[in-house]
Amino acid sequence: MRPTSPHARNPLPPAVSSSLRQRFGARFSQGESILAQHGRDESIHPTAAPDGVVFVESTQEVVEVAQLCRQHRVPMIAFGSGSSVEGQVLATAGGITISLGRMNRILATRAADLDATVEAGVTRLQLNAALKGSGLFFPIDPGADASLGGMAATRASGTNAVRYGTMRDNVLGLTAVLADGRILRCGGRARKSAAGYDLTRLLIGSEGTLAIITELTLRLQPLPEAMSAAVCAFSSVAGAVDTVIETIQAGIPVARVELLDRLTLAAVNRYSGTALKELPTLFFEFHGSPAAVTEQAEAVQAIAGDHGGEDFSWATHAEERTRLWQARHHAYFACLQLRPGHRAFPTDVCVPISRLAECIGETSDDIARVSIPVALFGHVGDGNFHLVVLVDPANGQDLQEADWINERVVERALAMAGTCSGEHGIGLGKTRFMLREHGAEAMAVMRAIKDALDPDHLLNPGKMLPPA
Amino acid sequence: MRPTSPHARNPLPPAVSSSLRQRFGARFSQGESILAQHGRDESIHPTAAPDGVVFVESTQEVVEVAQLCRQHRVPMIAFGSGSSVEGQVLATAGGITISLGRMNRILATRAADLDATVEAGVTRLQLNAALKGSGLFFPIDPGADASLGGMAATRASGTNAVRYGTMRDNVLGLTAVLADGRILRCGGRARKSAAGYDLTRLLIGSEGTLAIITELTLRLQPLPEAMSAAVCAFSSVAGAVDTVIETIQAGIPVARVELLDRLTLAAVNRYSGTALKELPTLFFEFHGSPAAVTEQAEAVQAIAGDHGGEDFSWATHAEERTRLWQARHHAYFACLQLRPGHRAFPTDVCVPISRLAECIGETSDDIARVSIPVALFGHVGDGNFHLVVLVDPANGQDLQEADWINERVVERALAMAGTCSGEHGIGLGKTRFMLREHGAEAMAVMRAIKDALDPDHLLNPGKMLPPA
Numbered sequence: 001m002r003p004t005s006p007h008a009r010n011p012l013p014p015a016v017s018s019s020l021r022q023r024f025g026a027r028f029s030q031g032e033s034i035l036a037q038h039g040r041d042e043s044i045h046p047t048a049a050p051d052g053v054v055f056v057e058s059t060q061e062v063v064e065v066a067q068l069c070r071q072h073r074v075p076m077i078a079f080g081s082g083s084s085v086e087g088q089v090l091a092t093a094g095g096i097t098i099s100l101g102r103m104n105r106i107l108a109t110r111a112a113d114l115d116a117t118v119e120a121g122v123t124r125l126q127l128n129a130a131l132k133g134s135g136l137f138f139p140i141d142p143g144a145d146a147s148l149g150g151m152a153a154t155r156a157s158g159t160n161a162v163r164y165g166t167m168r169d170n171v172l173g174l175t176a177v178l179a180d181g182r183i184l185r186c187g188g189r190a191r192k193s194a195a196g197y198d199l200t201r202l203l204i205g206s207e208g209t210l211a212i213i214t215e216l217t218l219r220l221q222p223l224p225e226a227m228s229a230a231v232c233a234f235s236s237v238a239g240a241v242d243t244v245i246e247t248i249q250a251g252i253p254v255a256r257v258e259l260l261d262r263l264t265l266a267a268v269n270r271y272s273g274t275a276l277k278e279l280p281t282l283f284f285e286f287h288g289s290p291a292a293v294t295e296q297a298e299a300v301q302a303i304a305g306d307h308g309g310e311d312f313s314w315a316t317h318a319e320e321r322t323r324l325w326q327a328r329h330h331a332y333f334a335c336l337q338l339r340p341g342h343r344a345f346p347t348d349v350c351v352p353i354s355r356l357a358e359c360i361g362e363t364s365d366d367i368a369r370v371s372i373p374v375a376l377f378g379h380v381g382d383g384n385f386h387l388v389v390l391v392d393p394a395n396g397q398d399l400q401e402a403d404w405i406n407e408r409v410v411e412r413a414l415a416m417a418g419t420c421s422g423e424h425g426i427g428l429g430k431t432r433f434m435l436r437e438h439g440a441e442a443m444a445v446m447r448a449i450k451d452a453l454d455p456d457h458l459l460n461p462g463k464m465l466p467p468a
Numbered sequence: 469m470r471p472t473s474p475h476a477r478n479p480l481p482p483a484v485s486s487s488l489r490q491r492f493g494a495r496f497s498q499g500e501s502i503l504a505q506h507g508r509d510e511s512i513h514p515t516a517a518p519d520g521v522v523f524v525e526s527t528q529e530v531v532e533v534a535q536l537c538r539q540h541r542v543p544m545i546a547f548g549s550g551s552s553v554e555g556q557v558l559a560t561a562g563g564i565t566i567s568l569g570r571m572n573r574i575l576a577t578r579a580a581d582l583d584a585t586v587e588a589g590v591t592r593l594q595l596n597a598a599l600k601g602s603g604l605f606f607p608i609d610p611g612a613d614a615s616l617g618g619m620a621a622t623r624a625s626g627t628n629a630v631r632y633g634t635m636r637d638n639v640l641g642l643t644a645v646l647a648d649g650r651i652l653r654c655g656g657r658a659r660k661s662a663a664g665y666d667l668t669r670l671l672i673g674s675e676g677t678l679a680i681i682t683e684l685t686l687r688l689q690p691l692p693e694a695m696s697a698a699v700c701a702f703s704s705v706a707g708a709v710d711t712v713i714e715t716i717q718a719g720i721p722v723a724r725v726e727l728l729d730r731l732t733l734a735a736v737n738r739y740s741g742t743a744l745k746e747l748p749t750l751f752f753e754f755h756g757s758p759a760a761v762t763e764q765a766e767a768v769q770a771i772a773g774d775h776g777g778e779d780f781s782w783a784t785h786a787e788e789r790t791r792l793w794q795a796r797h798h799a800y801f802a803c804l805q806l807r808p809g810h811r812a813f814p815t816d817v818c819v820p821i822s823r824l825a826e827c828i829g830e831t832s833d834d835i836a837r838v839s840i841p842v843a844l845f846g847h848v849g850d851g852n853f854h855l856v857v858l859v860d861p862a863n864g865q866d867l868q869e870a871d872w873i874n875e876r877v878v879e880r881a882l883a884m885a886g887t888c889s890g891e892h893g894i895g896l897g898k899t900r901f902m903l904r905e906h907g908a909e910a911m912a913v914m915r916a917i918k919d920a921l922d923p924d925h926l927l928n929p930g931k932m933l934p935p936a
Contacts, residue, residue, distance in 0.1 A: 295757055
């Protein structure tokens, strides 16, 4: 949103480009369209192109690039699928973007251990396609078909997190390349370990600022024997949120529970041709044995009834369920159509669930005060919700309003013991909230770790940590 | 086991003891029995007493002690309940032990958010007693009634980890004091966050070497509506392990599944007056709705039948279930009675579950080759098992045999892509395996983090990281 901080941008030393061209041939590019394509993501930050892109094919190649960049003090930016939403992959200080998209081999899947080892460029849909027939799946589902390396680097989650956790919980081990080219292997394949500092968790969510993740070992989940879905409209957001709180307190292991606000419902109906009531609405999914799934849905229906839920409707057949959840998954694109030709400025926060109704209520009041459309939906079981603010990036007032909404929702979440991002991360867009969220001591510790691991600040400079 | 590395031990500067006496009065002790009591844990490492013990009552008091110790370059050792099993609390380099036992207030429990904030000295049983009637519980259950701060510091787990995770998964946020007395607050109360480096996970499992944890915000779980337990004997360990693999692959959300070997069963029968078959045996617990619990148990019974399980017997009534699980919980004490008057040398490893039967089989072969009794049991759903080796600490051959068994089981676990400790941690006892498990690069990164956060190496020196 805000103008990105002016980063010192040194010209790329000719020795670097000539070395990379010689070593990687056509897999090193300085073509303008390639540079531009790697200088943006799904955020509305203006493109900041790197000076060159290397399409690596192995961890060893990342080592070589890192050694060269370090020798010449050139920034290195890891790039997966480019689907980040806070400017994580933008080359605001120039340098070399390391595209991991060609490192897309699934190295092993081990059904007995419910794990798989993949290269960082493998996407979540690719992995799930490869798992077809194995009885297993990988549950983490951010909106985009992101690369698994990028998902680890941003600590991604999605609609299944209430049941299966986030990337934090589903990565067993990592291979990563440090700023000086050393290969770090951390974690392993044991389900748990009490041996040593948790370097795996340190790299997850570090947005390429501590190391470049090249391989991951992931936990897989057994495909549930049965699934069912349900949808239920409420006259108020509070009734919906209270339904979710009571569901979770009752220990009902709901697999997904998503809240969509009125505006999002209207957008979804228009986009997906559904005829859902245009009210605050919960989408549920239940996983388990056929009997367990029925029992869970009945229990939730009763709870929803106590909180003003209307027309609780079930979808047990695969097609119905898919239709319903596709409508949910397309909510983002549906919202884009609320103002065709405009861009989406997405933001997300997460609060303790007891404050969620209040947080959403006050945010809805803010939304009513601006001229631009703002859709609200999210992973209500975790206390996490998104805003999709539709702006014309050339219109100053739009940007100002979007900025105001974002600032307000983050401040509100922080005041409610929440976080400035539940799953989108920090990138460029939220660095200014880091100090407010974490305080001076935690920021000093984060900086100390950054200095210890990347003393020259070559890895994804300008991201995550605000200027000191 | 092995002689602890000879640590330089400087005399305590008189200015430190006089300052502490003046500030803390009777809450600072240099009495011999107090020192000895704080110089040992449940391991068989010889007592290494500190030079003084401060019984702190607040985070601010920890700050004051840390500032004083830092000024005089005096080691600081955090002490919870003293139930660690790898020498984590021993003052091998002398210094001041900071006892957190009096920081035992439960600061808040929030039913709607399923969380609680506690001081580090609160024990797990104390927390669960306080939660009685709330419909919530805290699931992590290492054998001892450990302090929650200590459990976080050692990344503890227990019998419920297969369903509820370990301390890694159940701590939302921490307050901790750094070596220079700064107060670090990390994490928060949101269920998930993508904002910043995961300092919470970095401190969990760091064994007091990076900071002293003084407060924790913990996730709570809803008490299941129904529970049932079952026990089933197998003619072979392989049959038992295959039952567990198939159970987990089928997505049956078993809450606990524990394996006890023949010798442990014999010890349990003798100690608890049970009449269980003295064969490799699985103990199960199921949590959920009454119908779900019945369905889960029936499904597991069928799987066990396919793998040679005999006499699958259920306990749905609370008393039966308690009797059964008490027998399991007393397994450690039961094993001690196998050789009265001797001490237990516990060790644990964790491997991918596909290798578990093989790992246990080869370990059983080793056990058959030594003269001392060694019981084997563990959290088989995680691939984690324990050995309780019974030794006379004055008998060199006993110690040599115990050391051999430990070395062998760790080497075997590492060769099988496992870890040298699933839940006991490193302390003094397993520092020598760190390099073998993690490799030179990961060790260098761990050391760099230690240097960045505790440059004078005053926090729990000699633990976790082997001498460089």
